[in-house]
Every structure is written in C-alpha cells, then in structure tokens.
Amino acid sequence: MKEVKGRHIVVDAYDCDPLLLDDLVHLEKLLSQIVSSLGMQILATNFHRFEPQGVTGIVLLSTSHLSIHTWPEYSYVAFDLFTCGDDDPATEIETLLRGLSSERAIIYGLDRSISNDDGDPAIWAMLSEIESSSDSDSTEEYSLSSVALEMDSASNRGDIYDQIERNEMLSGKHNMLFKGTSQYQQIELIQATDIRMYLDGQLQFSSIDERVYHEALVHPAFAFAPSHERVLIVGGGDGLAVREVLKYADVKHIDLVDLDSMVLDVAKLVPEVVSLNGASLHDPRVHIHPQDAVQYLDAQHAPYQIIIVDFPDPADEVICTLYTKEFFQSLAQNLSGDGVLVCQSFSPEVAPTVYWSIGLTLNSAGLDTQSYHCLVPSFGDWGFHLAGHKPLAQMTDTIPVQTRTLPKDLATMFTFKQGILEKRADAIENTMENLVLHEFYQQEAVSGS
Structure with missing residues (x-):
C-alpha cells in the first residue's frame, strides 16, 4: 500500500454571485475561515484585485497552500487546496461553495503519495449541485447534492451473491450517486429501489436493512460493557455504526479509524449517505483518523471501554491481515480491563470456517469470546463475536436507547443450530x-465449496 503524504482538492465552482467574486475582503475572510476550521496555521497571504474585475489570492500554510482565482464575468471560481496535514480538506467544500453562493461545482480529489508502486493514483471526481430555498419567514438554507463522474471499472472481491445483485442493479434503472477509485479500492454508491455501497464489488450496506446489521454490531457490545465513555471504531467509514454509538449519552469520545479517506468523504459529503448516517461524522464527539489501523494502534492511546471492528470481509490477503492474532493483540492492548470488543465475522452459515476461525483467533490473542448472529436480508445469516479480557456477562436486560430491529431478548442471538456449532x-x-x-473465504463464500 502507498503511504498517503497529502490530499489535494481542486474545485471548479460555477454560477457564483459575481459581486462576491469581486470582493477581495470577503474572499480573504472566507479562505481564512476555511483554514481556521481545518486547524491549520497561516504563514502568509497575498491577494490581488484586477481591473476591471476579478481576484486572485494565495494562502501559504504550514502544511502547504490554498489558492483562488475568480472570473466574475463568468460567475466562475477556480479553487485549489493541498495539505500534507492530518485534517481532511474535503470537509470544508460546502463552506467554500456557500461562501461563493455557487449553485454548481465539480470537485476533484487526489491522494498524494511518495511512491507510485501500486498502480493508478487515487483520483476521484464529484459533480455537486447547491439547491437553495427561502421564504419570507426564514433565512436561506443550502443543501448539497452530488453525482459522481464516471471513473474506472471495479475489480471484484465480492462473493457470488454480491456479483449477481450488483450486475442486476447496474443493468436496470439506477443512479450512480458516487463512483471513485481510491488508492485502495473502487467505491460505488448505487441508487435503485435502495441505496447500496460496494467496495471493489463487495456489498458494504443496503439502505433497506443496514440498521439490522449496525444495531446488531453495536448494541450487544454496549449491553455487555459496564461503561461506554471512550469508543474506538476501526473500519466503518460510512458512519453508520457511529450513528448507533452516538445514541448513548454517556459516550464522550469516539475515534473512527478508516484507511480510505474517500469513503470518509462520501460519508461526510454525499447527502444520501449523510441522511442515512444522521450526519454522524459531523458530531463533535467523533474524531476521524484517515489512516491505517495498525499504525494508529502503534501510537499510545488511553484505553477504550468499547472497540468495534467493522472491516470488510477477509476476501483477500491484505484484509486478511486485519483478522490476525497479532492485530487482535494490538486491539486487546487498547481495550480497558472490563471493556468489550465486537468484531463483524461474516456468515456462520455461508462460511462457517471463516466465522469460527475469527473467534478462535480472538481467543488466541488472549480474549474470552461470546458468539452471536442475526438475519440481515441483504447478507443472510450474519455473525459477530464479542470479546473481552474477562468472561463476558450482559450488564442490562434491555437496550436503553431506541432500536428498530433487535429482539427484546438478546439471548436469542447467542444460540446456533447444531450443524453450525459442529463446524467449530x-x-x-x-x-x-x-x-x-x-x-477459506474464497473456498466457502466465492466458490461455494
């Protein structure tokens, strides 16, 4: 994998307010606001107004630069921001477009790297439309809607069912809400009768039943954990697990670690996903880390009361390394003494060897486990493992927050058919x-053997 050394955002903003584009003071304040929101340090600024109209400006940052050039006569702005810092510049795109009163924009992103050993660069593009609505009793409000531009075709790590269903969606009437190729994978967000996200052809969620999966992933761990103050989520860049965690008022701090910053951008910027995840990635309790989970865990952190592992299925050797004894040991070192870890573990029915091997590997990392499952229509019977340093016991008889799909008695989720138990x-x-x-995944989930 490449090591990302920076993010480059380029914006072509159209149908802007010409008066704003000719206002040097306004533009300098707008860019300074963006820099401040990103927590960056300004080293120098230089803005110039042309005659008869137009402004150019550059802000030199400790982490690189930001620049703007306006053409009021065409209601057009060219904007460029590169940073090698930890903050994601894509989070301030909407602030920029609002400040320009832009009605339409094309946004390009590029992850910069010190090497080009892994093939194509991580380039993505998104066409954004700003819709405004106002009435006599309210101030003007803006909403961002987006359609992705066509990118490269997907490689495929999905199982046979993912392949069939994805092809069915693409062959019928559909809307490609987002399609982009990052350094790590191709991301597709497809809207038909439902909204589905695919990563390299592997289904990540369907809007029809994603709550079934995410409620089952999150809430049993909270029921078994005596305290919930600090939560770590590795994977889960779509923000849907974060949505469930934020239901607990006693959660004070959430660290979300996802390798692919493009997935995080989709979760923060594409309105349909923002609606699904309840704008969870914009909550002040959520701290986003677009980095490798192994590298994140190498640094020192205060212990977490709950750790949620929401990685893609172990379909290839790279993802397989995130389900190893060594990685689980790193997670265990960051788990508090009475904390609870939950790991999504694929289907015990479709791939029982995969499922039980994940449980066994958690045990080999020194953790006590309890296994459970539920029916997710888009995936079938889906399995999870709870793990902790001590034998786990349910702390509460009922889930204290609102859920839609969990059984009243969680104990029913912890029973398995004898045939599946024998596969251990x-x-x-x-x-x-x-x-x-x-x-094992290729044998059981892909080949069906």
Whole structure:
C-alpha cells in the first residue's frame, strides 16, 4: 500500500454571485475561515484585485497552500487546496461553495503519495449541485447534492451473491450517486429501489436493512460493557455504526479509524449517505483518523471501554491481515480491563470456517469470546463475536436507547443450530505467519465449496 503524504482538492465552482467574486475582503475572510476550521496555521497571504474585475489570492500554510482565482464575468471560481496535514480538506467544500453562493461545482480529489508502486493514483471526481430555498419567514438554507463522474471499472472481491445483485442493479434503472477509485479500492454508491455501497464489488450496506446489521454490531457490545465513555471504531467509514454509538449519552469520545479517506468523504459529503448516517461524522464527539489501523494502534492511546471492528470481509490477503492474532493483540492492548470488543465475522452459515476461525483467533490473542448472529436480508445469516479480557456477562436486560430491529431478548442471538456449532472443529488460527482466512473465504463464500 502507498503511504498517503497529502490530499489535494481542486474545485471548479460555477454560477457564483459575481459581486462576491469581486470582493477581495470577503474572499480573504472566507479562505481564512476555511483554514481556521481545518486547524491549520497561516504563514502568509497575498491577494490581488484586477481591473476591471476579478481576484486572485494565495494562502501559504504550514502544511502547504490554498489558492483562488475568480472570473466574475463568468460567475466562475477556480479553487485549489493541498495539505500534507492530518485534517481532511474535503470537509470544508460546502463552506467554500456557500461562501461563493455557487449553485454548481465539480470537485476533484487526489491522494498524494511518495511512491507510485501500486498502480493508478487515487483520483476521484464529484459533480455537486447547491439547491437553495427561502421564504419570507426564514433565512436561506443550502443543501448539497452530488453525482459522481464516471471513473474506472471495479475489480471484484465480492462473493457470488454480491456479483449477481450488483450486475442486476447496474443493468436496470439506477443512479450512480458516487463512483471513485481510491488508492485502495473502487467505491460505488448505487441508487435503485435502495441505496447500496460496494467496495471493489463487495456489498458494504443496503439502505433497506443496514440498521439490522449496525444495531446488531453495536448494541450487544454496549449491553455487555459496564461503561461506554471512550469508543474506538476501526473500519466503518460510512458512519453508520457511529450513528448507533452516538445514541448513548454517556459516550464522550469516539475515534473512527478508516484507511480510505474517500469513503470518509462520501460519508461526510454525499447527502444520501449523510441522511442515512444522521450526519454522524459531523458530531463533535467523533474524531476521524484517515489512516491505517495498525499504525494508529502503534501510537499510545488511553484505553477504550468499547472497540468495534467493522472491516470488510477477509476476501483477500491484505484484509486478511486485519483478522490476525497479532492485530487482535494490538486491539486487546487498547481495550480497558472490563471493556468489550465486537468484531463483524461474516456468515456462520455461508462460511462457517471463516466465522469460527475469527473467534478462535480472538481467543488466541488472549480474549474470552461470546458468539452471536442475526438475519440481515441483504447478507443472510450474519455473525459477530464479542470479546473481552474477562468472561463476558450482559450488564442490562434491555437496550436503553431506541432500536428498530433487535429482539427484546438478546439471548436469542447467542444460540446456533447444531450443524453450525459442529463446524467449530474446522477453525484454524489466522496469524501473520499463517494467513489462511482469505483462502477459506474464497473456498466457502466465492466458490461455494
């Protein structure tokens, strides 16, 4: 994998207010506001107004630069922002477009890297439209709607069912809300009768039943954990698990770690996803880290009372490394003494060897586990493992927050058919020296053997 050294955002903003584009003071304040919101340091600024109209300006930052050039006569603005800092500049796109009163924009993103060993650069593009509405009793409000421009075709790590259903959607009437290729994967957000996100052809969620999955992922862990103050989520860049976590008033701090900043941008900027996740990534309790989870865990952190592992399925060798004894040991070192970890673990019915091997690998990392599952229509029978340093016991009989799909008695989720339980004997520990999980996945989920 490449190491990302910076993010480059380029915006072509159209149908802007010409008066604003000729106002040097307004533009300098707008760009300073964006820099301040991103927590960056200004080293120098230089703005110039042309005659008879137009403004150019540059803001030199400690983490690189920001520039703007306006053509009031065409109601057009060219904007450029590059940063090698940790903050994601895409979060301030809407602030920029509002400040220009832009009605339409094309936004390009590029993840910059010190090497080009992994093939194509991580380039994405999004066409954004700003719709305004006002009446005599309210101030003007803006909403951002987006349609992705066509990018490269997907590679495919999805199972056979993902492939069939994705092809069916694409062959019928649909709207491609977003399609982009990052350094790591192709991202597709497809709208037909529902909204679905695919990563390299592997289904991540369907809007029809994503709550079934995310409620099952999050709330049992909270029911078993005596305290909830600090929560770590690795994966889950769509913000849907974060939405469920934010229901708990005693949660004070959430760290969301996702390798792919493009997925995070979709979760923060594409209105249909923002609506699904309840704008969860904009909550002040949420701290977003677009980085490798292994690198994140290498740094020192205060212990977490709850850790949620929401990675894609272990379909290839790279993702398989995130389900190893070594990685689970790193997670365990960041889990408080009475904390609870939950790991999504694929389908115990479709791929029982994958499912039980994840549980066995958690045990090999020194954790006590409890296994459970639920029916998610888009995925079938879906499995999870709870884990902790001590034997786990449910702390509350009822879920204290509103849910829509969980059974009243969580104990029903912790029972399995005898045939699935017998498959535990086939489980094998997944380690960095013996990566086997992706091979089991290919045998059971893809080949169906």
